[in-house]
Amino acid sequence: MTAFTLPGFDLPAFVRATLDEDLGLGLPGGGHDVTSESVIPAAARFAGVMDSRDAIVVCGLPIAEAFFRALDPAMEIELLRAEGEQVPAGTDLMRLSGNARAMLTAERSALNTVQHLSGIATMTRDYVDAMGPVKARLLDTRKTIPGLRHLEKYATRMGGAQNHRMGLWDAAMIKDNHVAVAGGVSEAVRRAKAAGVQAIICEVDRIDQIEPALHAGASHLLLDNMGPDLLREAVALVAGRVPCEASGGVRLDTIAAIAASGVDYVSVGRLTQSAPAADIGLDFTPL
Numbered sequence: 187m188t189a190f191t192l193p194g195f196d197l198p199a200f201v202r203a204t205l206d207e208d209l210g211l212g213l214p215g216g217g218h219d220v221t222s223e224s225v226i227p228a229a230a231r232f233a234g235v236m237d238s239r240d241a242i243v244v245c246g247l248p249i250a251e252a253f254f255r256a257l258d259p260a261m262e263i264e265l266l267r268a269e270g271e272q273v274p275a276g277t278d279l280m281r282l283s284g285n286a287r288a289m290l291t292a293e294r295s296a297l298n299t300v301q302h303l304s305g306i307a308t309m310t311r312d313y314v315d316a317m318g319p320v321k322a323r324l325l326d327t328r329k330t331i332p333g334l335r336h337l338e339k340y341a342t343r344m345g346g347a348q349n350h351r352m353g354l355w356d357a358a359m360i361k362d363n364h365v366a367v368a369g370g371v372s373e374a375v376r377r378a379k380a381a382g383v384q385a386i387i388c389e390v391d392r393i394d395q396i397e398p399a400l401h402a403g404a405s406h407l408l409l410d411n412m413g414p415d416l417l418r419e420a421v422a423l424v425a426g427r428v429p430c431e432a433s434g435g436v437r438l439d440t441i442a443a444i445a446a447s448g449v450d451y452v453s454v455g456r457l458t459q460s461a462p463a464a465d466i467g468l469d470f471t472p473l
Contacts, residue, residue, distance in 0.1 A: 188248040188265060194336055197252055219287065226287050230287070232284070236466060237276065237469075238279060240308075240466075244279060244344075245304045250297070254288065258288035270307065297468055303337060304464040305462050305463045306338055311345040313345075314345065314346040317442060318442050321450065323450070324347040324454065325452065327457075328353065360389060361389045371390065379402065379403035388407055389407075390410065405428055407429070408433050417430075417444065418448055430451070436453070
């Protein structure tokens with residue numbers, strides 16, 4: 187089996203929980219694939235080819251492999267493309283042969299995963315390409331489907347982005363609601379600093395908030411919903427003292443101008459929030 191590990195992600199548990207959901211484990215009458223068991227002989231074998239009907243950035247094939255092997259450990263599987271590889275429409279991604287029932291039972295879980303992750307990776311690459319030759323790096327956000335964060339952030343990396351913070355634990359991000367309760371940008375940052383937090387990201391949506399945030403100890407500024415002209419002004423004021431990130435309402439048709447403003451990062455929530463699934467299919471042939 188292809189080695190696949192992500193820090194904080196339990197692949198066997200994910201595969202088991204996903205298959206159990208599809209099989210209805212624990213529900214009245216659940217726990218099995220009624221269609222495959224009633225139609226396909228237990229000893230029947232299939233050969234299959236997974237292919238992409240879209241031009242995509244490939245992502246998720248080792249996870250798809252894990253679904254099939256969970257139901258038929260002896261299944262023969264060949265991954266034909268590398269993770270993060272750009273391929274044209276009509277590209278074969280995986281070949282497999284083994285127990286027909288196992289293939290049919292795992293098929294939808296495997297395809298759902300590859301379609302979703304490849305869709306994210308593909309959209310991410312579109313945004314990276316649209317940024318053009320600038321120093322800025324594309325960041326994802328925490329706008330992920332619950333339970334899928336590690337996989338979705340893995341997909342953005344395959345598309346060429348860099349991960350923002352993974353969760354609430356690895357950096358402080360002070361936003362407008364925190365500022366409102368604390369009584370101001372400076373006080374909010376001061377409290378985080380006093381608590382011993384090392385990475386303090388502070389959101390500012392006005393130029394006059396920049397100096398108070400920096401003076402209090404912010405280590406990263408999130409410049410929220412600023413146009414290119416205001417971003418350039420903010421970057422000039424910061425003058426390299428901390429990294430600057432543009433965020434808010436970034437679209438494929440606006441990211442080039444935003445990235446060219448001199449910011450270090452541009453974050454885009456829609457990479458994980460709104461990416462369409464890639465059109466990927468799996469065709470079987472009886473052996």
